[in-house]
Amino acid sequence: MWLAPETLLILTILVPLFAVPGIIAANRFPNRREGVTITASIILIYLVTTLYGLVQNGTSIAIKGPALFPGLHLSFEIEPLGMIFSLVAGFLWLVTTVYAIGYMRGHHEKNQTRFYSCFAIAISSVMGIAYAGNLFTLFIFYEVLTLSTYPLVTHSGTPKAKEGGRVYLGVLLSTSVLFLLLAIIATWYTAGTVEFQKGGVFPPETAPIITGTLLVLYIFGIGKAAIMPFHRWLPAAMVAPTPVSALLHAVAVVKAGVFSVLKVCVYIFGLDLLRTLPSAEFMLYLAAATVLLASIVAMRQDNLKARLAYSTVSQLGYITIGALLATNAGIVGGAMHIAMHAFGKITLFFCAGAIMVAAHKTEISDMRGLGKTMPITMIAFFIGSLSIIGLPPTGGTWGKWFIMTGAFDAGKWTIMIVLMLSSLLNIAYLLPIPLRAFFSKQAYGKPVQIKEAPLPSLLALSFTALGCIFLFFYTQPLYELASAILQ
Amino acid sequence: MTAHLPILQVIIPLLAAPLCLFIRIPRIVGIFAILVSATAFLISCGLLQEVITGGTLSYQLGGWAAPWGIEYRIDKLNGYLLLLVSGISTIVLVAAQTSISKELPENRHTFFYTAYLLCLTGLLGILATADAFNLFVFLEISALSSYTLIAIGTDRRALTASYQYLVMGTIGATFIIIGVGLMYMMTGTLNMYDLAERLPAVYESKTVLSAFGFFIVGVCLKLALFPLHLWLPNAYAYAPSITTAFLAATSTKVAVYVLIRYIFSIFGIEFVDMSLPLGDIFLFLGLTGIFVASVAAIYQLNIKRLFAYSSVAQIGYIILGLAIGTELGLTATLLHLFNHALMKAAIFLAIGAVVYRIGSAQLSHYAGLGKKMPWTMAAIVAGGLSLIGVPLTVGFVSKWYLVVALLDKGWWPVAVLVLISSLIAVIYVWRVVEWIYLTPPRIITDEIKEAPMSQLIPIWILVLANIYFGVDTRLTVGVSKLAAQSLFGVN
Numbered sequence: 001m002w003l004a005p006e007t008l009l010i011l012t013i014l015v016p017l018f019a020v021p022g023i024i025a026a027n028r029f030p031n032r033r034e035g036v037t038i039t040a041s042i043i044l045i046y047l048v049t050t051l052y053g054l055v056q057n058g059t060s061i062a063i064k065g066p067a068l069f070p071g072l073h074l075s076f077e078i079e080p081l082g083m084i085f086s087l088v089a090g091f092l093w094l095v096t097t098v099y100a101i102g103y104m105r106g107h108h109e110k111n112q113t114r115f116y117s118c119f120a121i122a123i124s125s126v127m128g129i130a131y132a133g134n135l136f137t138l139f140i141f142y143e144v145l146t147l148s149t150y151p152l153v154t155h156s157g158t159p160k161a162k163e164g165g166r167v168y169l170g171v172l173l174s175t176s177v178l179f180l181l182l183a184i185i186a187t188w189y190t191a192g193t194v195e196f197q198k199g200g201v202f203p204p205e206t207a208p209i210i211t212g213t214l215l216v217l218y219i220f221g222i223g224k225a226a227i228m229p230f231h232r233w234l235p236a237a238m239v240a241p242t243p244v245s246a247l248l249h250a251v252a253v254v255k256a257g258v259f260s261v262l263k264v265c266v267y268i269f270g271l272d273l274l275r276t277l278p279s280a281e282f283m284l285y286l287a288a289a290t291v292l293l294a295s296i297v298a299m300r301q302d303n304l305k306a307r308l309a310y311s312t313v314s315q316l317g318y319i320t321i322g323a324l325l326a327t328n329a330g331i332v333g334g335a336m337h338i339a340m341h342a343f344g345k346i347t348l349f350f351c352a353g354a355i356m357v358a359a360h361k362t363e364i365s366d367m368r369g370l371g372k373t374m375p376i377t378m379i380a381f382f383i384g385s386l387s388i389i390g391l392p393p394t395g396g397t398w399g400k401w402f403i404m405t406g407a408f409d410a411g412k413w414t415i416m417i418v419l420m421l422s423s424l425l426n427i428a429y430l431l432p433i434p435l436r437a438f439f440s441k442q443a444y445g446k447p448v449q450i451k452e453a454p455l456p457s458l459l460a461l462s463f464t465a466l467g468c469i470f471l472f473f474y475t476q477p478l479y480e481l482a483s484a485i486l487q
Numbered sequence: 488m489t490a491h492l493p494i495l496q497v498i499i500p501l502l503a504a505p506l507c508l509f510i511r512i513p514r515i516v517g518i519f520a521i522l523v524s525a526t527a528f529l530i531s532c533g534l535l536q537e538v539i540t541g542g543t544l545s546y547q548l549g550g551w552a553a554p555w556g557i558e559y560r561i562d563k564l565n566g567y568l569l570l571l572v573s574g575i576s577t578i579v580l581v582a583a584q585t586s587i588s589k590e591l592p593e594n595r596h597t598f599f600y601t602a603y604l605l606c607l608t609g610l611l612g613i614l615a616t617a618d619a620f621n622l623f624v625f626l627e628i629s630a631l632s633s634y635t636l637i638a639i640g641t642d643r644r645a646l647t648a649s650y651q652y653l654v655m656g657t658i659g660a661t662f663i664i665i666g667v668g669l670m671y672m673m674t675g676t677l678n679m680y681d682l683a684e685r686l687p688a689v690y691e692s693k694t695v696l697s698a699f700g701f702f703i704v705g706v707c708l709k710l711a712l713f714p715l716h717l718w719l720p721n722a723y724a725y726a727p728s729i730t731t732a733f734l735a736a737t738s739t740k741v742a743v744y745v746l747i748r749y750i751f752s753i754f755g756i757e758f759v760d761m762s763l764p765l766g767d768i769f770l771f772l773g774l775t776g777i778f779v780a781s782v783a784a785i786y787q788l789n790i791k792r793l794f795a796y797s798s799v800a801q802i803g804y805i806i807l808g809l810a811i812g813t814e815l816g817l818t819a820t821l822l823h824l825f826n827h828a829l830m831k832a833a834i835f836l837a838i839g840a841v842v843y844r845i846g847s848a849q850l851s852h853y854a855g856l857g858k859k860m861p862w863t864m865a866a867i868v869a870g871g872l873s874l875i876g877v878p879l880t881v882g883f884v885s886k887w888y889l890v891v892a893l894l895d896k897g898w899w900p901v902a903v904l905v906l907i908s909s910l911i912a913v914i915y916v917w918r919v920v921e922w923i924y925l926t927p928p929r930i931i932t933d934e935i936k937e938a939p940m941s942q943l944i945p946i947w948i949l950v951l952a953n954i955y956f957g958v959d960t961r962l963t964v965g966v967s968k969l970a971a972q973s974l975f976g977v978n
Contacts, residue, residue, distance in 0.1 A: 069887065069960055140878040147877065154925060162925045166917070173913055177876070178906050185887065185902075189894050 005054050005061040009076055009131055012047045012086065015040050016093075016124040020117045027113045034101050037116050041094040044123070048083075048090040055083055062133060072188070074140070075133035077196070080484040081266070081335055085259045086130035088342045089252050093123050095460045099350055100243035102457030106357040109241055114151060119244070121148040126252045129259065135184045135194040135268065138260060139176070142224070145256060146172045152244045153237050160239055167236035172223045175230050180221025183214050187268065190214075196263060200270025211269065212279035218264045219283050224257025225320055227283075228290040231313045238305045242353030245305060250312055250345035255338050258319040262334055265323040266485060274326040284324040288418040291317035295425035302363050304352045307429060308345065311388060314422060315341045321415060322403045328486050330406025335482035336475075337399030343467045344387030344396050348430075350461035351381040354453030364433055371438035373451050376458060378437045380465035385430035387468040390423055395471025398479070489533065493546040493559040496530045496569060497612045497625075499523060504604040513596035517584045520600040524580050524607060528573040535566040539966070545617075553617070554678035560617035564821070564970040568744050569614050571825055575736045575832050576607050582945040583729040586839045589846070590640050590727040599639055603733070606632035610741045619667045619753070620677045622745065626663065626709070629741070630656045633734055637726040648721035655708055655718040662705030669698035670753075682753050696762050699754055703765070706749070710742035712806055713776025716799045723795035724848070728839030731791060735798055736832035740824045743805055747820070751974040756812070769810035774904060776803035781911035785918065791848045793915060794834055797874060800908070801827045807905070808889055814975045815892035821967035822888050826873075826881035829956065833949035834870035837863050840938035840946060850919065855928030859935040864923050866946045871916035873953045876909050880957040884964070 003011070019040035026033035054061065055078055065074035100119075104112050125148060128141030146169070154165035188194050190210060191201040202211055223230045237249045265274055274280050291314050298310035315337070322334025354377045355361050359370060371378040387396035400423070407415040452458050471478070503523040507516045538544060538561055548557040561569070580603070591599055609629025616622050634656070638649035671677055673694050674685040689695050704715075711719040719739075723731045750759055759765050777800045784796035805827070808820030840863045841856065842848055857864045873880035886909060893902040937943070956963050 066959065068958060069884070069964060143878050147872070151924075157925055157927075162921060165925075169913070169917065173875075174910050177909055178903070181886075182890070182902065182906055185890050186894060189891060 005051065005059055006063050008047050008051055008054075009061055009063060009078060012044060012051070012090075012127045012131070013124055015043050015047065016120040016127065019120045023113060023116045023120065030105070030112065033113060033116060034097065037097050037120065038094065040120065041090070041097055041123075044090045044127075045094060048086050051078060052083055052087060055080070064133075065137075068136070072136055072194070073134070074137050075195070076128075076131045076137065077133035078131055079196070080481045081259065081262060082130040082132075084335055084339055084478065084481050085255060086127055088255070088339045089123065089126045089130065092247055092251055092342060092346055092464075095463055096243050096247040096346070098456045099246070099353070099460035100241075102454035102460075103243055103353050103357055104241065106454045106457070107241070109155070111155065115155060115241070118148050118151045119247075122152070122248060122252060126256060129256045132196075134196060135187065135264070138263070139180065139184055142180075142256065142260065143173075143176060145253060146176065149237075149244070149248055149253060152248065153240045155241055155244070156239065158239075164236040164239035168233045171230055171233035171236075175221050175223030178221070179217045180223075183217035183221050186210075186214060186217075194268075196267035198267065198270075200273050201268055202270075202273060208277065211273060212277050215269065215274075215277055215279050216283060218268075219261065219286075219320070219324075222257050222260045222264070224253055225261045226254060226257065226290075226313045226316050227287055227320060228293060228313075231290065231294065234313055235306055235309045238303075238309050242305070242349060242356060245309075246346050246349035246353065249309070250349050251342045254312055254316055255342060258316050258323070258334070259338060261320050262323045262331065265326065266331060271326045271328075271331070274324070280324050280326065284321060284412070284415065287317045287320040287324060288415055290314065291321065291422045292418055292425075295422050295429065299425065299429040302365055304355070304362060304364050304367070304433070305349070307364065308348050308352060311426070311429065312345055314426075315345070315388065318400065318403055318419070318422075321419075322406055325403075325406045325410045325412065325415070327406045327409040328483075329402050329409055331485060332479070332482040333399055333402025333404070333406050335485060336402060336478055337396075339478055340387060340395040340399040340468075340471060343464055343471060344384045344394065347380055347384030347461055347464040347468060348388070350457065350464060351377050351384065354457050354461060357457065358451050358453045367433060368436045368440040371434065373449065374437075374453070375450065376452055376462060378434050380461045381437075382431075382434040383465040383468050385434060388430060389426040393472045394468045395475070396468070397472060398475050489537075491546070492530050492534050492537075493544055493561050493615055494548065496527055496534065496573075497559075497608060497615055499526055499530075500604045500611065501608040504601050504608065507597055507601045507604065511597055513593065514584075516597050516600045517580070520604055521577065521580045521584075523604060524573060524577040527607065527611060528570070528577050531566070531569040531573045534561050535570050535966075538563055538566040539969070554676050554681035557621050558617040558678055558680075559615045560680070561615060562970070563966055563973060564747070565614040565744065567821070567966045567970060568740065568824070569611060571828055572607070572610050572614065572737045572741065575828055576733060578945045578948055579729060579733045579736070579832060579836065582732070582836050582839065582942045585939050585941045586729050586843050587727060589843050590729075592641065595639055599636070599727075602632045602635040602639065605629075606636060606733070606738075610737055613741050614744060617679045618677050619670065619679055619682065623660070623664050623667055626745070627660055629738065630660060630709075633730075633738060636730040636734070637722050639730075640725070640727040642725045644721070645725035645727075648718075648725045652718040652722045655715075659705045659708030662701045662708070666698045666702030666705060669694050669701070673698070679748070679753050683755060686754060686758065690758055690761075695758075699758070699762060702749060703746075703763075706742055706746045710739050710746065711799055711802055713772055713779060713799060713803060716776070716780070716802070719799055720792050720795040723798065724789050724792040728791075728835060728842050728848075731795075732832050732835035732839060735795070735835050736828040739798065739802060740828055743802070743820070743824060747809070747817075747974070750809075756975075766810050766812045769806050770901070773803040773807035773810055774901065776800065776806070777905075777908045778911070781908055781915065784915040785911070787915075788850055789848050790838055790850050790853065790919065791835070793850070793919070794831065794838070797912065797915065798827075798831060800912075801831075801874075804885070804889060804905070807901070808892065811892050811896050811898070813892060813896060814971045815888070815895050817971040817974060818964075818967045819885065819888040819892045821970055822963055823885040825963050825967070826885045826956065829881055829949060829953050830870050830873045833946060833953055834867055834874070836942065836946045836949060837866040837870065840942045843942065844935055844938060850922050851929075853919070853922040854926040855923075856935070857924040860937050862943055863938045863946065866950045867923070868916075868920060869950045869953060871919060873957070875912045875916055878957075879954060881953050881963075882957070884957055884960050888964075
């Protein structure tokens with residue numbers, strides 16, 4: 001290895017950023033422009049896998065950057081949870097870029113240079129969040145992520161996009177400024193540090209009322225985790241082009257949210273403290289309510305992307321539950337579900353986009369019989385659905401399994417019931433879509449002819465669908481990483 | 488030579504101002520003004536360096552010893568602000584060269600630079616002097632030249648705006664001079680540090696109390712503290728863009744300096760604490776100002792007025808730091824003085840560049856400009872983000888320190904209110920963003936081009952300063968802390 005591990009870490013953040021001038025410079029040459037993004041994403045994958053190898057060998061990698069304020073540094077540290085998040089986001093960036101080439105061109109979208117530039121900035125800030133060594137660094141990249149995705153949400157520039165953008169920015173900025181920033185400053189003030197530490201940072205004599213309030217501020221403040229009532233931004237973000245909804249609003253942005261929740265629970269509060277907080281119990285039930293309510297709302301959506309968005313809100317609730325259960329299995333399950341849900345949900349969004357491009361359909365009721373024209377897409381949709389529901393042979397099974405075990409360990413029967421009910425609801429709102437596509441008559445009596453999405457998009461969605469199955473059989477590395485969080 | 492730096496700082500622009508009238512050729516006058524301002528900037532760098540390493544500098548004007556003669560005294564507080572004012576002035580002057588050619592008739596250019604240099608003299612003089620009466624003189628120099636700078640444009644509404652400012656400013660100045668007179672009556676001295684020594688003996692007297700009262704009201708008029716801000720929005724909106732950029736960034740800041748100087752260095756916090764519930768008053772007015780002005784900003788149709796109201800709101804934050812009455816609070820105030828100057832200078836210069844190209848500051852004319860003037864618009868957005876307090880900008884640094892100071896004081900609800908108010912800033916900044924990027928232009932205007940380099944460069948220097956000082960806070964936080972410590976008498 002000819003680069004120091006610390007350099008590799010910095011490069012993971014800088015490489016996507018460096019791609020931006022390249023993308024802008026190649027404005028007039030779409031092939032060259034997408035070439036820049038793909039090259040950057042391949043380098044990024046190389047970097048994160050190299051880092052993964054190093055972390056597995058037990059190398060500890062940490063950087064203390066310049067101090068923004070006295071005693072408050074920009075700092076980065078790689079720990080297993082961040083490793084999982086960065087691996088998932090890094091791999092899926094490449095896949096999404098391939099998909100986006102097919103989608104954006106097939107859909108004749110404008111301003112593609114801005115699209116790819118903002119995408120790269122967003123990925124860079126995701127890497128910053130994944131490797132943040134303290135809350136302060138995490139907050140900075142968290143805000144950059146919000147702002148860099150705003151132009152992506154309002155990409156089309158229509159009044160509807162403007163409205164969506166307002167909700168998106170309004171909810172994410174208000175929660176982060178009002179609750180998260182306040183919580184971080186208050187943590188800095190009470191604990192004297194905002195560094196992520198094993199076992200938490202609060203001195204034992206801190207009054208429970210303070211830590212309890214702070215937990216509520218953190219959970220609400222991390223609006224990206226979409227706990228009700230601060231979930232509205234996610235359905236609003238669906239006006240964005242589908243690759244954005246797929247990578248950012250099913251993987252990167254929302255996972256940055258639940259990732260931050262896990263980080264705060266494990267490294268700021270510590271599981272021991274978390275277990276004793278009454279407000280943790282309260283937030284746990286709020287998350288459970290989110291899981292159920294979002295599933296019920298999802299059932300009532302006819303727009304496919306809207307249904308998937310509410311399904312994401314519900315699935316994010318699972319991970320928050322895993323974190324707040326404060327049991328080992330809960331944390332492991334939450335961490336694994338980050339990866340599992342990512343593959344499942346990105347597949348579903350890819351399919352939604354493919355249907356939009358190839359068949360120009362957005363409403364579920366119009367998709368009857370679509371399996372005959374788009375068989376591959378619909379099979380992939382079926383696999384993705386299985387993974388979201390948590391049925392074998394797909395990866396989603398494991399995440400839900402461990403969260404369930406976590407709830408059992410904590411003796412929270414209500415939570416277990418909620419999780420089971422929600423899985424039933426998942427079946428009810430996801431499976432009918434591919435089943436009707438294959439076993440119903442076509443909505444309109446057009447001649448049956450296979451017409452799939454453009455090849456790059458088709459490749460991408462097949463890849464992630466196979467990924468869902470692969471993750472069921474090859475879970476060991478992920479499990480090891482997830483359980484390393486607690487050692 | 489270096490011993491004379493404190494006076495050179497003030498005297499060079501003062502002498503240069505009438506020289507402009509002799510040179511007369513506008514282009515050369517412009518370059519001359521830049522050179523003068525840059526010299527003042529270099530001197531202020533030297534002064535700050537010396538103050539940080541060697542401690543407070545005292546300069547006896549004409550060799551007359553204080554308290555009989557006039558003393559100039561540079562400490563960390565005014566050294567820091569001298570640097571800010573002269574630095575911003577130089578950058579703004581660079582942009583002025585092209586900008587005023589569209590906004591002023593040719594024959595007024597020389598007068599513009601003359602008035603500008605006089606205004607700079609006044610501001611630098613207020614900062615440098617340690618004499619209460621001398622300070623009043625400089626206050627008037629800067630005020631009278633500001634009225635000229637506002638009224639000098641072609642927009643006739645500027646005349647009433649300037650007149651309004653003249654009336655309010657004169658009332659403020661009169662109150663200040665009444666305060667100075669009453670203090671002189673009681674102590675027989677005008678030197679600030681001599682005053683500080685003699686005042687405690689007469690703390691009980693009603694005269695000193697009324698001197699203080701006159702003084703506070705007078706200065707608050709000058710710094711446009713809500714509800715004494717009524718002159719500001721019109722003055723900023725109708726003045727030539729360069730004037731707005733210069734005054735918004737410096738003039739109110741210098742008035743805040745006067746307030747801090749009088750409270751801490753002359754009257755002393757013990758007196759303030761026992762005489763008036765100033766903390767409560769400032770807390771109330773500061774908070775109300777923040778909310779009322781921020782909400783007013785949302786409804787403005789003219790972008791200059793929008794950001795003028797935002798300035799009134801930002802003064803609220805500055806005063807709030809003072810209201811806390813702790814060293815941390817004062818640090819936050821001093822930081823925000825510096826940081827807000829950077830934001831507003833960047834934003835108003837960028838607006839100036841738009842006025843240069845499209846001749847209007849109406850928000851509706853900004854529709855679709857994101858495509859036509861990408862760099863200028865990006866600068867407005869960057870300035871706006873800084874105003875909101877997004878991390879990695881100076882606005883975040885200010886907000887962080889203000890909230891920490893509020894928590895330290897135990898004022899949780901106020902801290903929450905401050906954070907809520909920054910969300911109102913999101914609303915008015917995002918109104919601008921939506922006009923710029925998400926509204927299709929009404930008329931096809933192909934001839935609109937990006938701003939000229941001579942304006943883009945100064946604008947982007949300021950934008951980058953907004954980011955640089957948002958990341959490397961050693962200078963701003965360091966000096967603010969030291970200045971706050973010395974004002975609180977901790978060493």
